[in-house]
Amino acid sequence: MEALSSLAEGFGVALTVQNLFLAFVGCFLGTIIGALPGLGPSNGVAILIPLAFTLGLPATPAIILLTSVYYGCMYGGRISSILLNIPGDEPAMMTTLDGYPMAMKGQAGEALAISGIASFIGSFVATWGLVFLAPMLVTVALLFGPAEYFALYLLAFATLGGLSARNQAKSALAAALGIGIAMVGVDGQTGVPRFTFGEVHLYDGIDFLVAIVGLFAVSEVFLFLEHRGDRSGPGEEKVKITGRIMPSGAMLKDTSGAMGRGTVIGFIAGVLPGAGASLGSFLAYAFEKKWSDKDKSFGKGNPRGVAAPEAGNNASAGGALVPMLALGVPGSGTTAVLLAMLLALNITPGPLLFTQNPDVVWGLIAALFIGNVMLLIMNLPMIAIFARVLLIPVRYLMPAVAMISFVSVYGISGSAFDITMLVIFGVLGWFLRKIDVPTVPVVLGILLGNSMEVNLRREMTIANGDLWALVDSPISIVLWIVAIGGFVLPIVMGRIKKQPANVSRADAEAANPD
């Protein structure tokens, strides 16, 4: 198997002292970031990007660090869901449904252990899925020309809102807004300035890192300011791990089916365009409830209701890396942030990455296997240490998050203009989240808008302006059909994903998207 020998080479890349250390740091930080409500995968990874830059990390160590944070968040989110009934981040929302009742029954230790093991199984299987599926996708993607890429971007935007957003018009609007923002700056092909209105700072375009940190991290601070006092918040309730820290064999056997099913559903949800870990955990829980809730004990502290969504969100995190790495088209907020970091390091994910920089891809995948084992150790025997971070009150945490966001942005450019842009994006992000316009399509628009235009114009140049060239190959026709179907079907079928009723609106709003 070619993939296996590449993977073996990847282990050669990952098994250096520096990379192992970064994977460890990433896993550790990720678990904390995931556990703390208000910090989640997308803003946690976003504010760490400048750190990766200033440390002068090359692409491989940088992506290992940040992806380990992403994986770590998927483990960490459950801790506050189980102990406090507050989702640590959006993907952990479903874990509150049975995790918190288990903790109320004095089984917090078992709930944490089962969910930790489920997280491990989910990530482990999903990383294997990544090993085999990504190269297959690459062989298809190598056949892509500009027309196919244009259709692929269209598909990404069309399906982004689909499964999770309430209102397709708002998702499309968000994408258009993002692509519009990407248009600002000097046009790469003809050299004329666009939408700069004479402002020199805008000639370079709007830095996507500034937009990302603003939309994801600063907006979060505003949400907390708005909801001060309305929410119980961590640090105010008792955080105590009750019960056995290792589950009994019977409980493991009882939940193993749920873990397996959750993993498969989560991985598929992760690979699909426009779906991240939140949807993965939602679908895994919903399916498991249908499948095995015979005595109606779901929602009352059934361990299977903890195992399924946790396996699901970890598996989707691995799955979501497949389109990001193989096609360069992320489907969720955090993978968009990871893409942003690679782009900022002049590495363009996509099929060519696998041929030109195989060390980046396979080093990352190998590091994920290693990180996953580290995470299992951190999240089973050492769980009590991480539960303690929940004692940090929001009134100390959020100022630090805000200030680190500013430091991050200032650290990249050293310009006060960027801080102003950051604040503007922060307010915009808060406003959009209030009125239920998703922010992920905005970020994706800013990131991919220019490539989308470049591919369109390249195809038009090749075809001499003939618009039919866009739907000239079987691959592009399929992509167009999926794009249109993915946009129209949710309008017809209605919203799939719902928010669990036990999580307050303020908590749900503040839960950081994945």
Add this chain to the structure above:
Amino acid sequence: MTDRIFGSLMVLLAAFFIWAAFQIQLSFITDPLGPRAFPIIIGVVLGLCGLVVLLKPDPEPEWPQLSRMLEIAAATIVFLAYGQLLPELGFLICTFFAGGYLAWRLGCGWLEAIVAGAGTSIGIYVVFHLILGLSLARGPFGF
């Protein structure tokens, strides 16, 4: 109502965007599509979506009370001032005030807020500047 206002604003923004797209100069190097076409398409999509939001609004979101809105406005002003003053006063002083302000508004007592501001500011300085070597804004006293 919010959605109706937001939708109309987006339609106006789209109109402005399309107008601005027509103002883009054409250069002598050009391709069949040119630099104007794609932004115009995006502007049209934005306008259409705005129109849909305007005509089919969602239920009203839960807007905070006026006091909380002012809270957010005040924080925005503090952040903007932070950005402007950073090159003048340096990282430690600015971050002390901004961090302390936020801690105070998030529920700290004034003494606690001073401690939180100092802790945030010095903590970030030590970790990011002294240990990791990130360059932070320098003020009149060299920090």
